[in-house]
Amino acid sequence: MNDNRLSYYEKIYLIGISIITFKITLDSSAIISWPGAIDNLIIAAYLVCMIYKVLHQTYSPYTIVLYALLGVLCLYTCKSADNFYLVFTYFAIICLQNVDIKKVIKTTFTIKVSILAFHVVYFLIMYVVARGSIPYFYRNGVRRVSFYMGHPNTFTAFLCWVCLEYIYLNYKKINWKQLIAVWGVNYIFYMFTNSNTGLITMTMTIFFAILDKAKVKAFNKLLYFMAKYGFAFCSIFFAYIVIFFRSFGQGMMTVYNLLNDFFTGRLLYGVCTYDMYGLSWLGRTIQFPPKQFWNGYWIDKMVFDNSYIWMLVLYGTVYLFIISALFFYIGKKTTNIEKILIVAYAFYAIMESYAINVVICFPLLFVGKYMHAKRNVIGYTGNEEE
Secondary structure (H helix, E strand, O other): OOHHHHHHHHHHHHHHHHHHHHHHHHOOOOOOOOOHHHHHHHHHHHHHHHHHHHOOOOOOHHHHHHHHHHHHHHHHHHHHHOOOHHHHHHHHHHOOOOOOHHHHHHHHHHHHHHHHHHHHHHHHHHHHHOHHHOOEEEEOOEEEEOOOOOOHHHHHHHHHHHHHHHHHHOOOOOOHHHHHHHHHHHHHHHHHHOOHHHHHHHHHHHHHHHHHHOOOHHHHHHHHHHHHHHHHHHHHHHHHHHHOHHHOOHHHHHHHHHHHHHOOOHHHHHHHHHHHHOOOOOOOOOOOOOOEEEOOEEEOOOOOOOHHHHHHHHHOOHHHHHHHHHHHHHOOOOOHHHHHHHHHHHHHHHHOOOOOOOOOOHHHHHHHHHHOHHHOOOOOOOOOOO
């Protein structure tokens, strides 16, 4: 296959990923919306691009069987759980053959930054001309701003990961002062959103990046271990808490209560759901009552902001195994900045449920990058710092 044809299929992928990035980012907008029919057409356009791309890739017999089985599994889960982001992520990963991942991330970065900037400007205009109409959120008496992106945590999620995309794209030339400046941008918006997850994730990532650029040898070994086993460790840890909660003694209950308070109640919802409904292996939908009493707690609304617990009791425990295995598989192949971002992904999943949404949390794309490395004709395939 000549370079022109390869470039053509890469463009098809970039068009597809642009379409789904545009859709998923604007799904959270309180300013821009469209009818369900238009939304379905946008999804169809993405699927057409990706299916066309996947039909023009090369595979071994083993890969065909593997991708087919994963595809069926993803479709089943999406239907059972009534959440179709996994299908978008599935195609984004398997269609990466002969696609430069940096072009992909640059494309998604540009789209998301443009949309976020529009919403911030719109907020500033409304603050001047119609301040009373601005929707605010409150937590413990603190006013929080969403910048018209649905919720302060949602805006922070997009902001955090576009900043991480920027770091990834510019890592070779970025210095510690610029890294601190990126952190500063996040902190400025934190003063409006009061959303902790993004700022903590960014702080950890910047710290790791500074250690990496300082060539701290001991850090490299630790980073490799965390990138390879971090997601698996978190999966086991939170599964243990949820499954064995009823058998906890006084000491473990003290630890549980401390962790539940630290994670702002995230553990409680998982423990309650497991106690009442058990594990979900392949995905399901549960109609929770609007208010229920469990184990001494009145629970007004079930909110699953921990991706590990969310997959364990709702979206499918099997995906904890799959993602853990995939990060284990690519662990040694990734560059240091990719390892740092995988660790950030594993940590971020503790606090938010966007783990299977590749448009927001892009480190899952590294799986596609290295799964296709042997069959790539263009783009980066080695293990060198970019």
